[in-house]
Amino acid sequence: MRRSGFTMMVLFFGIIGSLYVWMRIDLLRVSSDIERLNDQRVELEHRQEVLHLQLSQLTAPQKIAQAAKRQLNLEMPQPGQIVMVASDTAMASNEKRLKNAVQLAQRLNVTPHRSTY
Amino acid sequence: MKPNIGDVSQSSRFRSAILCFGLLVGFAVIVSRLFYLQVIQANEGALQAWNQHHKSIVVESNRGVIVDRNGSALALNVEVPSVTADPMSIEDRGKVAEKLSRALDVPKSQLMKELGKKQDFVWLKRKLDESSAKAVQQLSLPGVDILMEPRRFYPKTTLLANLLGFAGIDSQGLEGIELQYESYLQGGKSLVVFQRDARGRMINPVGSRKLRASEGHRITLTIDEVIQYIAEQELDAAIQRTQAKGGTVLVMDPATGAMLAWAIRPTFDPNKISAGSPDLWRNRAVTDVYEPGSTFKVVVAASALEEGVVEPDTLIYGGDGGMSIAGTTVHDIGKSGWITFSEVLRHSSNVGMVKAAISLGDKRLYKYLRAFGFGEKTEIDLPGESAGILRDPSKWSSRSLASLSMGQEVGVTPIQLLTAVSAVANGGYLLKPYVVSEVWNAQGERVLKREVEAKRRPISDETAQVLTGLLQEVVAQGTGKRAGLAEYAVAGKTGTAQVFDQKAKAYSSTKVIGSFVGFVPAEAPRLAILVVIDEPKTEGWGGVVAAPVFRKVSEQVLRHMRIAPKNGGLMKVAAIS
Numbered sequence: 001m002r003r004s005g006f007t008m009m010v011l012f013f014g015i016i017g018s019l020y021v022w023m024r025i026d027l028l029r030v031s032s033d034i035e036r037l038n039d040q041r042v043e044l045e046h047r048q049e050v051l052h053l054q055l056s057q058l059t060a061p062q063k064i065a066q067a068a069k070r071q072l073n074l075e076m077p078q079p080g081q082i083v084m085v086a087s088d089t090a091m092a093s094n095e096k097r098l099k100n101a102v103q104l105a106q107r108l109n110v111t112p113h114r115s116t117y
Numbered sequence: 118m119k120p121n122i123g124d125v126s127q128s129s130r131f132r133s134a135i136l137c138f139g140l141l142v143g144f145a146v147i148v149s150r151l152f153y154l155q156v157i158q159a160n161e162g163a164l165q166a167w168n169q170h171h172k173s174i175v176v177e178s179n180r181g182v183i184v185d186r187n188g189s190a191l192a193l194n195v196e197v198p199s200v201t202a203d204p205m206s207i208e209d210r211g212k213v214a215e216k217l218s219r220a221l222d223v224p225k226s227q228l229m230k231e232l233g234k235k236q237d238f239v240w241l242k243r244k245l246d247e248s249s250a251k252a253v254q255q256l257s258l259p260g261v262d263i264l265m266e267p268r269r270f271y272p273k274t275t276l277l278a279n280l281l282g283f284a285g286i287d288s289q290g291l292e293g294i295e296l297q298y299e300s301y302l303q304g305g306k307s308l309v310v311f312q313r314d315a316r317g318r319m320i321n322p323v324g325s326r327k328l329r330a331s332e333g334h335r336i337t338l339t340i341d342e343v344i345q346y347i348a349e350q351e352l353d354a355a356i357q358r359t360q361a362k363g364g365t366v367l368v369m370d371p372a373t374g375a376m377l378a379w380a381i382r383p384t385f386d387p388n389k390i391s392a393g394s395p396d397l398w399r400n401r402a403v404t405d406v407y408e409p410g411s412t413f414k415v416v417v418a419a420s421a422l423e424e425g426v427v428e429p430d431t432l433i434y435g436g437d438g439g440m441s442i443a444g445t446t447v448h449d450i451g452k453s454g455w456i457t458f459s460e461v462l463r464h465s466s467n468v469g470m471v472k473a474a475i476s477l478g479d480k481r482l483y484k485y486l487r488a489f490g491f492g493e494k495t496e497i498d499l500p501g502e503s504a505g506i507l508r509d510p511s512k513w514s515s516r517s518l519a520s521l522s523m524g525q526e527v528g529v530t531p532i533q534l535l536t537a538v539s540a541v542a543n544g545g546y547l548l549k550p551y552v553v554s555e556v557w558n559a560q561g562e563r564v565l566k567r568e569v570e571a572k573r574r575p576i577s578d579e580t581a582q583v584l585t586g587l588l589q590e591v592v593a594q595g596t597g598k599r600a601g602l603a604e605y606a607v608a609g610k611t612g613t614a615q616v617f618d619q620k621a622k623a624y625s626s627t628k629v630i631g632s633f634v635g636f637v638p639a640e641a642p643r644l645a646i647l648v649v650i651d652e653p654k655t656e657g658w659g660g661v662v663a664a665p666v667f668r669k670v671s672e673q674v675l676r677h678m679r680i681a682p683k684n685g686g687l688m689k690v691a692a693i694s
Contacts, residue, residue, distance in 0.1 A: 046265070049195045056190040056272035061346035082676065 172311040174238055178304035179267045180288050181333030183281060183295075185342040186554065192281055192295070192387075194267040194288075198250035200241040204232045207260035217241060217261065220252040243286060244268040269295075271387040277345050279400045280379040280499070280552060283387035292398050294336065294552065297500045301556050301565070304333035334564065337555040339375035344368055347673045348378035352648075355666045356382055359631075359653035365402050365531050366670060371539035371636055371645040373569045374548035376497075377674070403495075403502040406528030407649070410614025411465045411596075411659070412634045413524030416537055417474055418462055419584050420485035423576045426476040429459040429587055433469045440468045443515035447471055447523070462587045463595035465611060467523050474522035479510045482521065488575035489537040490547050496572075497532055497550045505529045524614060535647040538634045541585060542608075542642035544578040546571045589639050600633055600664035602672055604682035608642075609635020609667065611659035616652065628652050633663035637671045643680050644671055 057063065068074040154162055183192040200221060207213050214228040221228075221242045231239045242249075243266070250263050269284040282293020290299040348366040356364050368378035381401055385393035399405070421427045435453025439446050447467050453460075461469030474482055486492065492507030506528030508517075513526075520526040532550055540547045549570040556565035576584075588608035591597045596611040616628035631650045636642040648663040648670070656662055 046196050049193075052190065053193060053195050053270050053272055056193065059189065060273045060276065061343055062273070062276065065346070065350075 170313055172237065172313055173308050174264075174311070175306045175308060178306060179332045180269060180284060180290075180295075180304060181302040181335050183302075183336045183338065185338050185340050185345075187341065188337075189342050191273055191277060191338070191340075191342065192269060192271050192284075195270055196265040197244050197268040198247065198263045199243040199245065199266050200250070200253050201262050201264050202232060202239050202241050203237050203260045203262075204234055204239060205237050205260075207232060207258075213258050213261060216256050216258060217253065220256060221245065221249060273342065274386050274388060275384050276342065276349065277340060277379060278384045278387050279381040279398070279402075280340070281387060282398070282400075282500075283390050293400060293499065294338070297498055298334075298336055298553065298556070301334040301336060304559075332559040334559070335557040336553055337557070339370075339377065339552055339554045339567075340379060341377050341677075343677055344378045344674050345380065347677070348380040348670055349382075351666050351669045351673075352380045352382055355648075355650055355662060359650060359655050359662050361650045361654065361662070362652040363401075364651055365647070365649040366666065367402055367531055367535050367647045368670065368674065369535055369539055369550060369645045371542035371548075371642045374536070374539070374550045375554065375567075376550060376552045377644070378670075379552070400499060400501065402531040403497060403499050404530070406503055406505050406530055407630055407651075408527065408614045408617065409524040409529050409534055410612035410630065410632065411467075411524055412534060412538075412610050412612030412632050412647075413527065413529070414462060414465065414470050414522070414612075415541060415584070415588065415610045415634065416486065416489050416491075417470060417477075417482065417522045418458075418587065419489070419541055419576050419580060420482055421458075421473045421477050422583055423485070423580045424477060424481060427458045427473050429457065429583060431458045432456070433458060433461055433466075433472050435461075435466050435468045438468065440471060440519075442471065442519045445516060447519055459587050459590055462610070463590050465591075465596050470522045471519040474518055479513060479518050482518065483507075483510045485575060486521070486527070488547070488573060489540065490533055490572070491527065491529060491537070495530075495532050495536050495550050498553055498567075502532075503530050505533050524612060531647055531649055534634060535645055538610075538636065538647070539645040540575055541581050541588070542636040542645050543581075545574045545576040545581045547573050547575055585639055588635065592635065596658075596660040597633060597635070597664050599660055600635060600667040600671075602637065602668060602675075605637050605671075605675060606639035607635055607637045607668075607671070608639040609633055609664075611664055613657060613659045629657040631657055631659040631662035633659050633667045635667060637675065638680070638682070643678065644674055646671055 179194045180192075182190055182194075184190050200217070202213075204210070210229065210232040214225050214232055217223070217228050218225040223242055228241060231241055241261070253261065254263060267288060269288060271278070271281065271283070280293055282295040282297075283291055284295045284302075285291050288303070290296040290302060295302065348368055352364050352366045355361070363382045364380075365382075366378065366380040367376065369376055379402060383397055385397040390398070418427075422429075427433075432455050435449060435456050438449035438452045441447075449466050449468050450464075453464075453466055453468060456464075456466065456469060458469070458473065460466070461473065477485075486507055491505055494502045494504045496502075508526070510517075517526050536547065536550050539550075549572060551567050551570075553565075554567050555563055558564050585608045588610060589606055591611070592601045592607045592609050597607075597609050600609050600611075601607055610633070612630075612632040612634070614630045614632070615624035615626070616630060617623075618625045618628070629652065631653055632648060634645075634647045636645040646667050648666040650659075650662045650666070653662045
């Protein structure tokens with residue numbers, strides 16, 4: 001009876017000890033994973049920055065114009081080669097702007113600077 | 118005498134008790150001390166230990182990005198390597214300096230000076246390219262390390278350089294938008310943490326060192342990079358064609374005061390600031406003043422029309438093209454005879470405009486010039502703005518009124534003149550021009566939004582309409598013919614100003630500034646454009662050197678902005694098909 005109790009106690013502490021060791025090892029493993037992922041994040045962020053810079057450089061109007069001339073043999077249109085077509089959207093946009101200008105004038109309520117001489 | 122066993126036992130117990138007590142007291146002292154250190158002083162102790170094993174260095178964090186109105190990046194950051202060293206842990210400094218000198222292309226003496234410092238951290242070379250950093254890493258020098266820090270890049274190189282300005286080595290704004298919006302652009306500081314070994318040497322790997330701080334705000338400009346490119350291309354072509362010293366093209370939305378393009382030549386590459394002279398960095402459209410010449414007649418005409426001293430069909434005697442004033446003669450190009458005020462503007466008659474200005478009088482003219490914003494800053498959100506030069510009438514000579522009517526004896530900045538002419542385009546409102554429309558923080562919240570802001574209204578809508586008609590005639594039949602567009606009505610004015618020679622104390626007969634200022638479409642203006650060509654050599658007249666630039670820029674920009682012509686193009690399409 002006494003031996004059985006002692007065995008149970010050893011077993012109990014053994015399990016607790018093993019759990020503790022397992023937990024510590026797992027903690028270290030997870031910490032290591034977090035550290036690795038953090039490094040990966042930093043590296044990916046850096047890569048993103050570099051790609052963003054390259055994208056901005058390649059989409060610069062001067063780059064596109066150069067590529068259009070050299071690689072595609074494109075040229076700027078000559079006068080008369082372009083025909084402007086009136087669009088409802090453009091007209092609506094102009095009307096909206098005029099309306100905004102009137103509203104601005106009403107809001108400002110500023111009178112002309114006519115002289116009193 | 119033999120000792121009594123009972124006495125010995127008692128003595129032994131007494132000593133044992135003393136020993137036990139001593140141990141107990143000692144143990145209690147140790148426990149108390151441990152309690153004090155581990156519990157009461159726990160935080161201070163931990164900090165002290167951390168400081169012994171770590172070294173922290175503060176470096177600048179990412180500045181905010183600057184983008185154009187469509188979100189295209191104009192200034193951004195990329196982390197680049199910098200070489201650092203811990204001189205205290207380097208034994209053979211001469212050998213290390215020699216190896217680094219070859220890898221970094223830095224004089225050995227300079228490296229020796231840095232490595233000779235009694236510090237545990239020094240910068241050896243900052244913000245270098247990846248290949249140089251790899252070369253340093255391959256050397257595996259003890260006490261030498263690579264640290265990543267952000268570097269400012271301007272991916273569009275010279276595009277918009279004079280407006281953007283640039284940031285310094287410590288990411289502090291030094292010119293242009295970078296300087297003006299420094300408080301928004303600068304981020305928090307980043308803490309870089311090194312672990313140290315028992316001898317105090319830094320040992321931690323690079324990747325895990327950086328603790329990121331808050332990033333700077335994102336700034337959205339009113340500038341459109343395509344319009345900017347068009348303006349710069351045409352300005353470059355004009356300068357090359359006329360062999361001019363430099364030039365400026367500004368494009369503004371006259372209804373809001375928002376700048377769409379800001380082209381200045383000569384310019385510089387903000388990625389290589391050390392390669393250009395500081396003179397190139399200047400934003401000359403706000404810092405430099407010039408005599409506007411006949412483009413200034415727009416403002417004088419607006420004042421005369423507003424006051425009712427002239428009307429478009431008022432007859433003015435231009436005589437034989439000359440007029441004596443204060444011992445000097447004002448000349449026109451040819452004989453004029455009796456001409457209407459609209460013809461005065463159309464042919465840019467100096468005599469006619471002088472007479473209109475005389476009718477107006479010095480006080481009234483001065484009042485209008487001030488109302489149009491001359492002699493004061495436009496309050497544009499850019500650093501170093503000049504107020505221009507406009508003297509008080511009490512300091513005018515007997516010729517000043519005549520000179521002012523022709524755009525002499527007055528110093529204006531390009532942005533002042535364009536803002537004044539925009540007031541004619543928008544129905545009489547003098548607006549505050551601006552280049553930044555919005556500012557966003559790193560969390561995506563908008564912290565600043567610019568609204569249209571009118572300073573005052575120098576002229577009425579009626580006067581603006583009448584003057585717009587007269588300026589349309591200038592382009593249709595007068596000196597500004599080369600600015601005309603087939604599909605759109607253009608209103609504008611040419612200007613050819615002689616440069617005042619400071620040495621000779623007289624106007625130069627060879628050096629001129631050719632300019633054109635106008636707006637399009639005249640009936641509902643969307644673009645106000647100023648073109649200034651500085652000291653062209655092959656040809657000088659504003660109508661010849663600057664007006665064609667206006668036409669080419671406005672033609673392409675109207676197309677880019679998808680602004681339909683007044684009568685559309687449908688009939689023309691039908692005719693073609």
